[in-house]
Ligand SMILES: Nc1ncnc2c1ncn2[C@@H]1O[C@H](COP(=O)(O)OP(=O)(O)O)[C@@H](O)[C@H]1O
Ligand SMILES: O=C(O)C1=C[C@@H](OP(=O)(O)O)[C@@H](O)[C@H](O)C1
């Protein structure tokens with residue numbers, strides 16, 4: 001049973017790399033935000049707006065822990081998931097965890113241009129966004145660093161990721 005959880009800040013590439021890595025390994029791909037959206041029938045942003053962050057955190061944790069994962073699966077998590085409850089410990093005890101590390105500057109650049117709205121960012125732009133990311137990443141990175149493997153988000157490739165997974 002190989003279960004690989006991708007963790008990291010919003011915009012580091014968990015969803016896009018997760019899909020590519022799963023295809024490269026011939027694994028199943030699950031994005032927990034997509035799973036939540038399918039379950040509640042709205043987008044993450046709409047769910048936040050209607051029910052608030054606290055309910056979202058409870059639901060994403062429940063989905064993480066109750067999903068019936070197929071044998072070989074790459075799981076992309078939401079950027080906040082490792083930082084709530086015992087979610088990070090749960091992932092490290094149920095599979096391998098891989099932190100996609102990116103600088104606040106690179107994250108700000110991606111999130112400024114991202115199509116999917118991130119409610120946690122509250123529509124921030126420019127310097128406000130950059131400052132917010134720096135603080136939020138500092139707050140969250142201790143959780144991400146608990147991951148068993150760390151990869152540089154700027155110099156990633158599917159083959160490089162496969163090598164890391166092979167080593168696992
Ligand atoms: N390797 C990359 N280089 C540049 N931009 C990227 C790369 N991977 C993802 N992006 C962009 O960054 C944004 C966030 O990617 P996504 O996979 O949704 O990240 P996450 O799931 O970690 O929030 C998207 O707009 C995507 O197009
Ligand atoms: O960092 C966060 O708190 C969040 C990250 C999002 O996922 P991505 O990291 O895939 O953007 C999504 O779960 C939600 O908007 C909250």
Ligand SMILES: [Mg+2]
Pocket residue numbers: 014015016033076077078
């Ligand atoms: Mg994502």
